[in-house]
Amino acid sequence: MMIKPAGVDEGIVFVRADLKGDNRIKADVHNVRDTTLATTLGLNGVTVSTVEHLMSAFSGMGVDNALVEVDAPEIPIMDGSARPFVDLLKNVGTRVQGKCKKLLVIKKEVSVSDGESTAMLLPSPEFRITYKIEFSHPSIGVQSYEMKLSDVSYEEEICAARTFGFLRDVEYLQAKGLALGGSLKNAVVLDDHRIINKDGLRFPAEFVKHKILDAIGDLSLLGIPIIGHFVAFKSGHRLNNLLLKELMIQKECWTLVSRFSKEGMFNELESLRVPSFRVLDAAPASPSVI
Numbered sequence: 001m002m003i004k005p006a007g008v009d010e011g012i013v014f015v016r017a018d019l020k021g022d023n024r025i026k027a028d029v030h031n032v033r034d035t036t037l038a039t040t041l042g043l044n045g046v047t048v049s050t051v052e053h054l055m056s057a058f059s060g061m062g063v064d065n066a067l068v069e070v071d072a073p074e075i076p077i078m079d080g081s082a083r084p085f086v087d088l089l090k091n092v093g094t095r096v097q098g099k100c101k102k103l104l105v106i107k108k109e110v111s112v113s114d115g116e117s118t119a120m121l122l123p124s125p126e127f128r129i130t131y132k133i134e135f136s137h138p139s140i141g142v143q144s145y146e147m148k149l150s151d152v153s154y155e156e157e158i159c160a161a162r163t164f165g166f167l168r169d170v171e172y173l174q175a176k177g178l179a180l181g182g183s184l185k186n187a188v189v190l191d192d193h194r195i196i197n198k199d200g201l202r203f204p205a206e207f208v209k210h211k212i213l214d215a216i217g218d219l220s221l222l223g224i225p226i227i228g229h230f231v232a233f234k235s236g237h238r239l240n241n242l243l244l245k246e247l248m249i250q251k252e253c254w255t256l257v258s259r260f261s262k263e264g265m266f267n268e269l270e271s272l273r274v275p276s277f278r279v280l281d282a283a284p285a286s287p288s289v290i
Helices: 052-060 083-092 151-158 167-175 206-222 237-249
Strands: 002-004 012-016 024-026 032-034 040-043 046-048 066-070 103-106 110-114 117-122 128-134 142-148 164-166 188-190 229-233 254-257
Touching: 002 083, 012 046, 024 040, 024 046, 052 083, 052 151, 052 206, 110 237, 117 237, 128 206, 142 151, 142 206, 151 206, 164 167, 164 206, 167 188, 206 229, 206 237
Parallel strands: 012 066, 128 229, 164 188
Antiparallel strands: 002 066, 012 024, 032 040, 040 046, 103 254, 110 117, 117 229, 128 142
16 A cells, blocks of 8 residues: 555545556545445445545544555555554655645534434534443443544544454455454454453553544545534444434534634634644655555
């Protein structure tokens, strides 16, 4: 996989370098083709799977525009977290492109549900996440976590949380030709009773933090940063995607803001607190390769 610079307002675009013809897929909620255990994008018969960790890293580090060339139908899993992608972005550097961000500000509640699982966006002056999971597995149980997004909080609290799953899920994915490189080196794997990784967890709340990592990636497919409070209970890729589609339908529940005052606040809603993102300019400007 190679990450290259992209122009203003181009967004995140995936290119299947192993295919000829129309092989470009924009990272967009309308291009989501599958949400079974991972998020798959597709356009004109071309797909790229497991985009959520890379998209999460872009969003968590404030990257709006990038071209991602990949020579396979799935993004590299790396260590199962977004940490390698964050390190990559820090190493290569980023730059300001001379145009103000557009932000989508939540005005009224938008929610979706599936059984007891729920996902919603509530009004808030900043982008906050409150996530709760509940598994009957003895190693997980009930976990919850709340955070305000910035590149610092994302890097320190979220990006190192690894994907997790059960042995039966790994077998399902590999039967579909995905996660073929899956191992205990790039996931927290559980059997019916315990975590089978010898080194255990990186931190106590790793399970719910990885769900937050995934959600940040899924929500970034809106293509516009959100100012609001994302609250989820037992949500996942499918429900996150449905929430964005419902948000697009309920246009009265949000507004777009794009103009700044001299103090860096928004003219329209001066109470908003915009997530802070550093310019990562310590490294030479060149393509990054994994």
